[in-house]
Amino acid sequence: MAMWKAYCKDFWRYRYLLQNLIGRDFKLKYRRSVLGVLWSVLNPLLMNIVMVAVFSTLFAGMRGQGISNFPVYLIIGQLLFTFFNDATTSSMSSMLGAAPLIKKVYIPKYIFPLEKVCFSLVNCVFSFVALIIVMLFTGAPLHPTAVLAIYPLLTLFVFSLGVGLVLATLTVFFRDIMHLWSVFTTMLMYFSAIFYDPSQMGTFVVYGLSINMSRFIKFNPLYWYITAFRAAVLDGEVLSWNMVWICGICAVATLMFGLFVFRKKQDKFVLHI
Amino acid sequence: MNMIEVNNVSMRFNMAKEKHESLKEYFLAAVQGKLQFEEFYALRDVSLTVEAGDFYGLVGLNGSGKSTLLKVISGVFKPSAGSVTVRGTIAPLIELGAGFDFDLTARENIFLNGTVLGMTPKYIREKFDEIVEFSELRNFLDIPLKNYSSGMVSRLAFAVATITKPDVLIADEILAVGDFLFQQKCEKRMQELMSGGTTVILVSHSIEQIERMCNKVTWLEKGHVRMQGPCAEVCAAYKELNGHAQEAQA
Numbered sequence: 001m002a003m004w005k006a007y008c009k010d011f012w013r014y015r016y017l018l019q020n021l022i023g024r025d026f027k028l029k030y031r032r033s034v035l036g037v038l039w040s041v042l043n044p045l046l047m048n049i050v051m052v053a054v055f056s057t058l059f060a061g062m063r064g065q066g067i068s069n070f071p072v073y074l075i076i077g078q079l080l081f082t083f084f085n086d087a088t089t090s091s092m093s094s095m096l097g098a099a100p101l102i103k104k105v106y107i108p109k110y111i112f113p114l115e116k117v118c119f120s121l122v123n124c125v126f127s128f129v130a131l132i133i134v135m136l137f138t139g140a141p142l143h144p145t146a147v148l149a150i151y152p153l154l155t156l157f158v159f160s161l162g163v164g165l166v167l168a169t170l171t172v173f174f175r176d177i178m179h180l181w182s183v184f185t186t187m188l189m190y191f192s193a194i195f196y197d198p199s200q201m202g203t204f205v206v207y208g209l210s211i212n213m214s215r216f217i218k219f220n221p222l223y224w225y226i227t228a229f230r231a232a233v234l235d236g237e238v239l240s241w242n243m244v245w246i247c248g249i250c251a252v253a254t255l256m257f258g259l260f261v262f263r264k265k266q267d268k269f270v271l272h273i
Numbered sequence: 274m275n276m277i278e279v280n281n282v283s284m285r286f287n288m289a290k291e292k293h294e295s296l297k298e299y300f301l302a303a304v305q306g307k308l309q310f311e312e313f314y315a316l317r318d319v320s321l322t323v324e325a326g327d328f329y330g331l332v333g334l335n336g337s338g339k340s341t342l343l344k345v346i347s348g349v350f351k352p353s354a355g356s357v358t359v360r361g362t363i364a365p366l367i368e369l370g371a372g373f374d375f376d377l378t379a380r381e382n383i384f385l386n387g388t389v390l391g392m393t394p395k396y397i398r399e400k401f402d403e404i405v406e407f408s409e410l411r412n413f414l415d416i417p418l419k420n421y422s423s424g425m426v427s428r429l430a431f432a433v434a435t436i437t438k439p440d441v442l443i444a445d446e447i448l449a450v451g452d453f454l455f456q457q458k459c460e461k462r463m464q465e466l467m468s469g470g471t472t473v474i475l476v477s478h479s480i481e482q483i484e485r486m487c488n489k490v491t492w493l494e495k496g497h498v499r500m501q502g503p504c505a506e507v508c509a510a511y512k513e514l515n516g517h518a519q520e521a522q523a
Contacts, residue, residue: 017388104371106348176296267351
């Protein structure tokens, strides 16, 4: 309990630093680009156009037939996956990037992974404009349940922070993680039902293992965040009980684990970066 | 009142004979039993007490552990043994440009560095002009810091760190960079802070500066405390060392 109190007090004292670091990342990301922050919208929009084109012509058979509004279905998957990918990848190297600071000044170290995940969330929220554009363009109705999408988004934020804390810790000691993680996220992308409907995928045989896609994918937490978001925004449904507890438990458990690992090793960071 | 208590602090570093920065190397070495470390004590059983209002000097040759001690006091390093207690806020000026992002402009950096030191944006806005005035950099506010000279960076760093009236100011060799006019200005500022109740710890290789400003001095040698006490005594002994060195050379 005392530990949590100390965390909170520290956090309150350094909230402006968090703000400023996010502001810094923002400035540096868009400095000297003509369109600036507009890229947060344009990039997912253009990606969406490319992928819709590819999966409507080249791989038209792969996406399944039950999806009512494929462009919107696709961009929700893209946006949430990009958020997770950005957040974890950038918090992974956050401690290394903060080396010049934490070698000279005392700052609570979890600020840095936290800042990266927050920054990715800010970007993600900006890119929701792209989602709105696609929805308007395809004439998708705006359901009142869309406000419920905040739940999968916030729990995904917590989940990403937990993963980010673990990755940041590991990377301080072994730089290999950075290379491994990009391979892992590529694999994860194909198993997150971003551009297909898993219930129509049937059973695959991969390296001699037969895998029922619609069952297998349920072990992937990202699938649940994306599916819950789609249920609220695209299908106009209230989140199912399964969605609520799986999203919640995965987020809280991962964050606890992340904080535990990070705390255990954080005093050694400064000797290794 | 004791502002800083350092009790029997040791700081041990494991100097790996080879650095393993990849998993494969590490596991190979671990399996073969080749994970060897050379222990290196940067500080060994160091104790000191800084009282409120002290102007405390640290002297010693290169590698004697002065900077390590400052980092232990400011919380950057956690000591391997012993304990450190600090009362109040610390403004560390340990290395130049700590908390600066060199891609950002000076204006942006004032806010970034200020919040690193725990100030609120409102407070920084209030004091902004004072900081700029002191650092004499008004014409260069919107230039990225990477285009600054080291003297300019140190002026900015000093101006930001001393704007608050911290309880403890830690200054490591920061005055060596600026020109003599700015050095005088910094000394004046530190004395102002002192009279306002700030305790200062100063590391300097300029023994004259230590003699001029400090009241107590600790002399570190290879991580041990060689001598501790009133400024004049310790400085005299330290200067004698210098004398011996010159004799040995001659």
